[in-house]
Amino acid sequence: MKKIQIASLVLLAVLTVAFCMLEAGTLRWLQSGMLEIVSPISLSGSAVKSSIGSLGKDLVSLDQLQVEYERVLSENRKLRAENNGLRDLQQDNDHLRQVLGYRERSSFRLVPALVLGHDAGAWWSTIKINRGSADGISPDMPVITDKGLVGKTTAVSSNLSEVVLITDENCRVAAKVEGTKEQGICAGTRDPAGDLRLTFLSKLADLQPGQKVYTAGVSGGIFPSGIALGSVKSFHARELDGEAILEPSADLGSLEEVFVVTGAK
């Protein structure tokens, strides 16, 4: 074996031990650094993905227009196409007004963000969003939509952040049930159905399907009080406490736009 190979193996051993001994702070710093490297690829990949998606939609529209061309006069077709275009604009306008309205109505300072994609890890529920420390975002900030709580930020780089969803077992939220004094801890499950589990309720709690559950907002916690978490699907008493299964308020499977809560207004 050459000397350079022996030296390389020694270096490898040193690096291996060093990596294995890294602490949480250093690992988080390294993770932010990696997000910094990955962010240009993720952002441009997401842009390409949405362009390809809209290209598919345009092709469908062209096809439909071709059928229309066979059936109606050219002037009529032109008017229809124009009308379709205006309708799309109206839908976009309505959507943006709704989003803007929520942002203005909300009592929180919100930073709007686009979801770039779900992380590929099999056992964790996380997404990446296109906002980072440059937009005033830091780790452990709540992420919401106009429907309810989505999760909280974990790793943050300058223009990309990772959000752990409430459907992840690691994301625990203090919660209260509407119309009762029941409070518990809400967390995700490993079930792909994406339900939430609300535990530490009273065994005698008489929860009915459809009852709303909100964040309890404990002091020193991350999540402010009163954000919708989900609605009760079922309730059963266990040996020591009661447990409810919740359906999340926000549609976590098809998130496109979210808001990061950076503080109170």
Next chain:
Amino acid sequence: MRQAILFIILAALLPVAVALQDLLPSIPPFQARVQLLPVVFCFGVLALPLVPSLFFALATALVQGLALLQVQSGQVELGLTVPVVFFLLWAIMLQMASEATQGMRWEVHAFGSALVTLTLLGGEFLALCCRRGGFPVEMTVLVRIAIPSAASLLLAPLLYFMLRNLVPVFVETEQLPKKPGFHR
């Protein structure tokens, strides 16, 4: 020099693979996710000689570990130790397989990628069970391990032939008489 270029290209592919696998949609009905990192890792380990392949395994472990890192209340759920040990062991085994087949073969890459994905996801699941408690082996879990492994098996030949055709340095490496690996 050629090995250094190879190493740099492969190391650059690691964050690309992480970013791309996040952008790919999940596979219904159990939302299984395609894993590209194990496929790139296998290719790298088979294309590089022993010592650079071990460094490449370390780089892969770093990228994979950081991509999945979860810090909750100052506690790391899964640190870098598990991925480092895992990828170093697989690098050694794949080098031995490469030695046995007298060079890089697409079949070894395909089956290696599938096995690395299978053991990676299975290992992560076991580590999580140890950390969080419980051992819920359900159909969901099995499907979430099996589908990405099958996807790796299918994707590996695509990556293999794409890299061989697009990047000439990979073909040139295969034409070298013998790699300085495990020989006596």
